[in-house]
Amino acid sequence: MKKQGTVVRWDAERAFGFIRSPQIPADVFFHLRDFTGHPGPREGLQVTFDEIHVGGKGPRALSVSASTNTILAPTAETPPDEAALLPPGRRATPRSTPPHLKKRDDRLVWSALGLMALWLLLWLIGIGLGRFPWVVLTGVVMLNLLTFYVYWRDKHAATAGDWRVSENQLHGLALAGGWPGAWFAQQILRHKSSKQPFRSMYWATVGLNYLGLLAWIFWPQLSGV
Known part of the structure; x- marks a missing residue:
């Protein structure tokens, strides 16, 4: 039998939340993948769900969906749905990214790729000057794959509600030389790509990595050693 409740907590970054129901003494845990419907879970949303118990972890909700009797009061700030303004038989087309934002995103991508190319060039210069052995490139590749x-593991843990990797560990890997792999992970997995404090710290680790690499390569020449 379907139970009814209200979403009392929703963590969009980690993709899980809790439902409070008068039929169940404890708040009920659910994942984003257990929710069906549009636009998605949010705090205060009335839902129906099936309750299950897994081991001693407490109640969990499956087949979560918004209650059909949920009515959202219109506000002056909320414009009508585009679909309601279209003639019958026509669908609203998805909005494309504004040209100026697309150009900005393209510049950021090319800037990041340019930094990676320069970073790789510095490694090759260091090898040519005898500061690093050739085998170091293998270590750099393995570090970035790691x-x-x-x-990816942290992204999976966020959606599954498992143990998370700390942000300090992610920044530590970037600082050690894994920042290109971190950048590709942010772009491809869409993980940690919109959290501004994390992004600011990430780019700080890139700058520190550059400074450390430059100092290691050129300090002997500058100091006369």
């Missing part, structure tokens, strides 16, 4: 995997 960084991408750790991001």
Whole structure:
């Protein structure tokens, strides 16, 4: 039998939340993947769901959907749905990214790729000057693959409600030289790509990585050693 409740907590970053129902003494846990409907879960939304119990973890909700009798009061700030303004038989077309925003995103992508190319060039210069052995490139590649995997693991843990990787560990991998892998993970997995404090710290680790690499390569020449 379907139960009714209200979403009392929703963590969009970690993709899970809790439902409070008068029929159940404890708040009920649910994942985003257990929710069906549009636009998605939010705090205060009335829902129906099936309750299950997994081990000793407490109640969990499956087949969560918005209650059909949920009525959202219109506000002056909320414009009518575009579909309601179209003639019958026509569908609203999705909005494309404004040209100026698309150009800005393209510039950011090319800037990041340019930084990676320059970073790789510095490694090759260091190898040519005898500061690093050739085998170091293998270590750099492995570190970046590891960084991408750790991001993927953290993304999976966020949706599954499992143990998360700390942000300090992610920044540590970037600082050690895994920042290109971190960048690709942010773009491909869409993980940690919109959290501004994290992004600011990430770019700080990129700058520190550059400074450390430059100092290691050129300090002997500058100091006369």
